[in-house]
Amino acid sequence: MSAVTHPRFRPRSGGRGSTWWSKAWARTVEEAAYAGEDLRAGKALARRGAVGHIVVSEGRFVAPVDEGDDTFTVEGALERLDDEAMAMLVDVVAAGAGRIASLLAGDLPHPFVEAVEESGVELLPFAGELSWSCSCSAWMDPCRHALAVGTQVGWLVAADPFALILMRGLGRDELLARLQALGTVEDQSASAGVDDLDTGLDAALRAARILEVAADPDRAIDHLV
Template identity: 50%
Template sequence: MHPRAAARRGTARPATWWARAWLRAVEEAAYDDADLVAARRLARSGRIGGVIVDAGSFVAAVEDEGGLWTTSGTVPVLDEAARSAFVETVAAESGRVAALLAGELPHDLVEHAEDAGVELLPYGGELAATCTCSAWTDPCVHALAVLHQLGWLVEADPIVLLHLRGLSREELLALLHRHAGPTSTPDPAGADEETAYDAALRAARALELLADGRPFDHLL
């Protein structure tokens, strides 16, 4: 559950390349420009409840002058082969795990993942949504507004995108840890890699505790 976003002013384009790519997909999915204008206004209004993100799906409550609606949608998840290929791509270069945990999505990581057959960023036709409102367009303005807010979440933390694609933070770190594998003999390079993954796991847990306002001194 990602908390309700406060009302925003302005119409500035996203600052990161991956958020702009997400926004392009939202614009491709819209029926017309009028829907996009209304959706951007609604997204900035502060009248969208907390967004629940799960593997391949999202849901949120949206309020407007016509009432309170429930909007849900889907994004295709990565299959097992794509998940494995992505984990190998992340593990192929040092610093990629730290970048993801720091809220960055390296462009070369996405390019190398695409070379391995893994498409992370969706296109418009992959953003399916339904709503309890009576609009005949799909996605409706409410769904487009939620998709805009998802773009904000993805910009702040690209792991939200991975979660939508079926790979949560915990699963990613666990798979990376498993990918490192046990070493039967002392190996300085392997030890460094093991230490890096352990640090990544501790960092992820610390972020969760910090978000909950709980102490995490025991992780240090």
């Protein structure tokens, strides 16, 4: 199983850079909340850096949340794509020139998502697809700790759409391997004048890191080198 550990977001004032797909994620989290008070409390916890490292894997995300002297563990789950839907997603990526380059650069083009949806595959979740659990004693589901984690997961997908695709069950490496098996990565590299496939991918990944820092200059960059 693929898993990616994302570092703790440092607290900061003001809003963070957002994208249309992270706004869609944020709406899903808001719709999942039962009470406005819990949602506001969850967002406040997220903004002040109470959420620890977030581990994103196939179909789930996990993170600790500090509140007072206690630390609670939140687990969230998102329905994974089945084999047919996953194959369809790969085909849609392969069918569009430059789509993998856009994903590697931290972009999730709206026409791409529309094409995925037209193929019958839902990439962005709706509120009913998200499930939550927390080690706290609150009876609300999701509780404020879960909403804090959900809020920060939205920040992750803003910077890296692969986090969303991974939660749907398809990791970055597996997607690239499937595209390479189809000849898509080589074709896109050749059309861009890149002789060495590894060089082309490395350049795209470096561009994604630069865009992530530009979107949030206060964020620690140790994980980007």
